[in-house]
Amino acid sequence: MCDDRENLTKGIASAEGNLNTNLEIGLERCVKCTLPITWETIYFDDDGVCNICKNWNTKQNVVNWEEREKQLLKIFDEVKNKKNSYDCIVPFSGGKDSTFTLWAIVRKYGLKPLVVSFDHGFYRPKTIENRTRTFRELGVDVITFTPNWQVVKRLMLEALIRKGDFCWHCHAGVFAYPMQIAVKFEIPLLIWGEGGGEYEAYFKYEDIEETDEWKFNRRIIMGMRAEDMAGFMGVELRELQTFIYPAKEELERVGIKSIPLGNFIPWDVKKHVEIIKKELGWMEDEIESGFPGQTYEKIECMFTGVRDYIKYLKRGFARITHLTTLDIKHGRMSREEAMELIKKYEGRKPKSLGVLLEYLDINEKEFNEIVLRHLIPPAKPINPKTLLEGNKLWDQDLWFRENK
Amino acid sequence: MKIGIVNYSIGNVGSVYSAFKFYKYDTLLIDKPGALADVNIIVLAGVGNFTTAISRLKALNLWDAINEEVLNKKKPVLGICLGMQLFADISYENGENKGFGWIKGKVVRMDCESLRIPHIGWDEVKSSDDKLFKGMRNNFFYFMHSYHFVLEDNDANIATTNYGDLKICSAVKKDNIVGVQFHPEKSQGDGLRFLKNTVEAML
């Protein structure tokens, strides 16, 4: 594979560039919410307003939530009447969305779920505590699956090289594994968190009938399935068993039905976080790539900071842009205030990068070469040497280290 | 309920077959006149040219049998691309050939100075028929043809596609007869939906 790395390149990106180049030169942004042109699936109309803003308005005004909740309750009543060992599966990570979903399923809708959690290898200590507290407080059966670490490390590097995104095993595993359990245990109903795609234009509300495998192939797996990966890594397909989507015949035999809860109830994140804090003692944490202080966004994964860092190098924006966008959409912030915050906080190199490099067994120079190759024009190349380093997370020294 | 796909040419029969199987319809391939009586819907798909299609159908003794089923017994029939063109009185592809004549009109080469012929790719279909084209995500379907059906019987024209200055007839319907110039089996979700709508409308 190392030889092929040469052949996987050619083209764009030298590492030269200025700090905040993209901000100063003016990466084209939405006039309303500031999302930049390199945001996945975005485009602007003649007035400079992005499609994400437009869809947002549609969703707020057009969906009949009463009708949707009625549909949901009907589905739940049907399954409860069957009195199977489990009414449904709830795929779970421990982040705010899956925690709220599990709470709603148990406390609000009164179902008996089997909780299925995919362990990507990067759960942080506070998240582990949140999980334990949630499981014990709600009283649920839980299966947590941890894939082969040696395989995971190779998958991470392969995905980073080919796509500039090392999280393939997580995306594929989180989506495919619960489906496998649903088939194995013959539990037809799966309840996922938010509808997804509020910030991207991958799916329309009309797609409510499209199959999960279509979504899996379209968006989740980054253009590579287990069958492809096995060839890349030179391993038998069975080594990647966890990441294989069950066959259509199997899903049909069991009658699998996947429900994103966010398609049936309006997704009010702030309200949800309040509920899980109060009912389950769910705790916030700090992250490397957000605003200073505690937050509820993406706190469950060690590498949120590195992910955002890579995004910044590739696309010229990261989490701060995303967060301020939401504030603008909700009328809590002006565009000018947002741009100030982006200038102040975006684009810090995370201290946790060192841990990832250790897992991948590459050095920072190699990392930079790989990532900078994945620049998405019209974003301009950024020189990582010009970026400030962020603060170390309180728990980084507790994380698993290869070299003791 | 059985759907019979007439297997008279090489090519896209497999895709048409698998498209109907997506909805679990009982589907079979027909290459003998006797088998026609057993099916409820006849499907004429085809790749190739008009001349070859006609001669093959006649060689298999299917020509008269299909005519009998559709015209006299009023059995529902769906024609796809070349299949739809077979409904015409006459076609000028590779000489002059008579079609089934179920729908008045002729099949001629799309000749237009400003246009690129063949008409290949995804194009928009504007239809007056809400039943057949209901629930579509896009209304774009895949076209792949150099000849088109110019109708005399305009009532049978239920959908058109604008290709430059040319207004192509993209779908026909008359009683038990439905035809489309595009390839629903190659048009992803909307194509599948079209097939489902058609089957349901025919029953």
Next chain:
Amino acid sequence: MISRRIIPLFLLRGNRLVKGTNFKDFVDVGDPISQAMIYDAQGADEIIVVDVEASAKGKIINTKIINGMINKCRLPIGVGGGIKNIEDAKECFNAGADKIVINTHAVLRPNLIKELADEFGSQSVVVSVDIKKNKKGNYEIYVFSGKQKVDNDIYSYIAKVIKCGAGEILITSIDKEGTLLGFDYELYAKLREIIPVPMIASGGAGCYDDMVELFKETDSDACAIGKMLFLRDYDIVRIKSYLRGRKVSVREA
């Protein structure tokens, strides 16, 4: 009005897909059937799969693989690799191909184009031409996946191809392909003037604006893309969103 097409170009070697640069240094980019499912789900407009070794080995593309792809993908699939006569083409159609793509054998025996167009219809015949610039800056035709130069003048060859009834013409710039440095816009703009049938540009797509420039400056009907999809972080949904924003008429992904 007809949409511009975005076509993933699959290069088959053995039973895996590969991608290289200037037709060299191939790396494995996946399983053909798996990739067909992916690009179907992503909303590509069609797929073209070509076996890069078939002509040299005197075989045709593996029809079992074609059949596997057709069963898992509801898009038109164009198939090529070593097709040299009607029988070869028939095998491909029987396996489920919607169009056949001929390259080397069309150059070696242009009458093949006419035979296939007469038998199967022009719309099912794609003639693919691989082109490289020589030191003088003139374009030259190569066959056998870029290994052998032929003496035909490209403009008269293309005129012949059209006369023989090709339904579509796919032009690959060997210099640009796999480089991610953009298309050879000049080439396509020139050829656009003499090609009255749909023209598919192939070779060099590296970012969204490459495609915008292609459609706006050269009026190509479609583009075939490779490395940008397989070895960079792009997908059809994102590409089409960007193109729509730049007013290129593409079908929604």
